[in-house]
Amino acid sequence: MKRTKILLVEDDTSLGFLLVDYLESNGFDVKLYRDGDSGMKGYKAGNFDFCILDIMLPGIDGFSLAKRIRAENKTIPIIFLTARSMKQDKMKGFDIGVDDYITKPFDEDELLCRINAIITRYNIQPNEDINKEIYQFGVFTFDYKNLLLKSNTNKKRLTQKESEVLRILCLRPNEIITRENIMVSIWGNNDYFIGRSLDVFIAKLRKYLSEDPNINIENIPKVGYILRTEK
Numbered sequence: 218m219k220r221t222k223i224l225l226v227e228d229d230t231s232l233g234f235l236l237v238d239y240l241e242s243n244g245f246d247v248k249l250y251r252d253g254d255s256g257m258k259g260y261k262a263g264n265f266d267f268c269i270l271d272i273m274l275p276g277i278d279g280f281s282l283a284k285r286i287r288a289e290n291k292t293i294p295i296i297f298l299t300a301r302s303m304k305q306d307k308m309k310g311f312d313i314g315v316d317d318y319i320t321k322p323f324d325e326d327e328l329l330c331r332i333n334a335i336i337t338r339y340n341i342q343p344n345e346d347i348n349k350e351i352y353q354f355g356v357f358t359f360d361y362k363n364l365l366l367k368s369n370t371n372k373k374r375l376t377q378k379e380s381e382v383l384r385i386l387c388l389r390p391n392e393i394i395t396r397e398n399i400m401v402s403i404w405g406n407n408d409y410f411i412g413r414s415l416d417v418f419i420a421k422l423r424k425y426l427s428e429d430p431n432i433n434i435e436n437i438p439k440v441g442y443i444l445r446t447e448k
Contacts (some may be wrong), residue, residue, distance in 0.1 A: 221336060222247040223263040226256035227298070228274050236269075239325050245332075253277025255283055255401045262385060262402040265293065267332065269408050270307065271295040272299040294335045298323070354446040355429035359383060368428050375425075378403065382418045384436065386444035393414065395441035 225241060227233040228251050237247045248263060251258035254276035260268070268286060270356055272279035283295050295315040299306070310318050316335050319328060350361035356368045364380045366373045375383065381403045400407040400415055419434055419442065424433045435443040 219236065220244055221266045222248070222264065224248060224250070224256065224260050224263060224268045224270075225260045225331075226250045226253065226269070226274060226279070236325075236328075240329070240332075243329055250335060250401075251275075253279065253282045256282055258398055258401045260286055261289075262388070262398055267336070268293060268295045269298050270295060270333075272297055272301050278321075280309060280313060283310070283315055286358055287314050296328075296331065296335070298328070323348045324431070350384070352384075354390060354444070355426075355432040357426065357429065357432065359387060361387075371428065373425055378414075379418055379421060382415070383422055386442060388423075390444045390446045393437055393441050393443050398441065 221244075223245050225233060225236060225240075225247050227236065227249065229250065232287060233249045233251065237249050240247045245267075248259060248265075250259045252275040256270070256274070264406045268283075268410060270279045270282055277285070279297060279299065283297070284421040286293065286295065291314075296317045297315050298319050298321065300321045307318050317331050319331065326362065352361070358367045359365070359380075360367070360381055361384045364375045364377065366375055366383070382387055382399060385402060396412065396415065397407045400411050404411045404414075419436075423434050426434065431445075431447070433445045435445050437443065
């Protein structure tokens with residue numbers, strides 16, 4: 218059964234991790250971001266079905282983040298989860314078009330009930346193409362769900378992180394994907410050490426794809442990468 222994919226943007230790390238565990242134990246696929254900027258980048262890269270946003274966030278605040286998401290997708294459900302309980306904040310949230318406004322502290326079971334009520338009301342179906350997660354390019358078939366890269370002659374079981382990096386490149390073949398986009402989408406941050414890890418994964422993926430000379434991960438210095446699937 219396909220799982221509804223939730224974007225969670227919450228700068229309280231402890232609460233964020235608790236919500237991820239709770240929601241995933243109830244059948245959702247949840248990605249946590251700790252500030253508005255990374256949350257927006259994650260939203261653009263992640264093909265989410267549902268958003269849960271704090272309001273008081275570093276960088277882009279929750280109101281602005283909701284507006285930007287609404288500008289790109291007018292139907293995706295959004296819940297504000299916040300310590301701000303003033304009437305004008307609630308009115309502002311509903312004016313933006315959010316579907317619900319939950320004030321901290323809150324009961325996790327109540328949050329789950331509200332999420333399920335919205336899903337039922339909108340009859341949300343998880344994105345079919347994203348959940349299928351099978352990509353074909355050159356001689357390769359990449360099954361993201363099963364971490365499997367197959368060619369005409371070989372099968373390679375990838376690590377989870379290798380699969381996540383390759384998936385992001387496959388979502389937009391022959392287009393530049395910035396290093397920052399990849400790092401924030403997968404690791405939630407873009408510091409020096411994560412950058413070094415990304416370099417290692419790119420090198421490994423290049424080796425795996427070397428069987429087909431028409432396929433290449435091209436480096437754009439100081440910018441990012443392109444998965445070249447055509448000559």
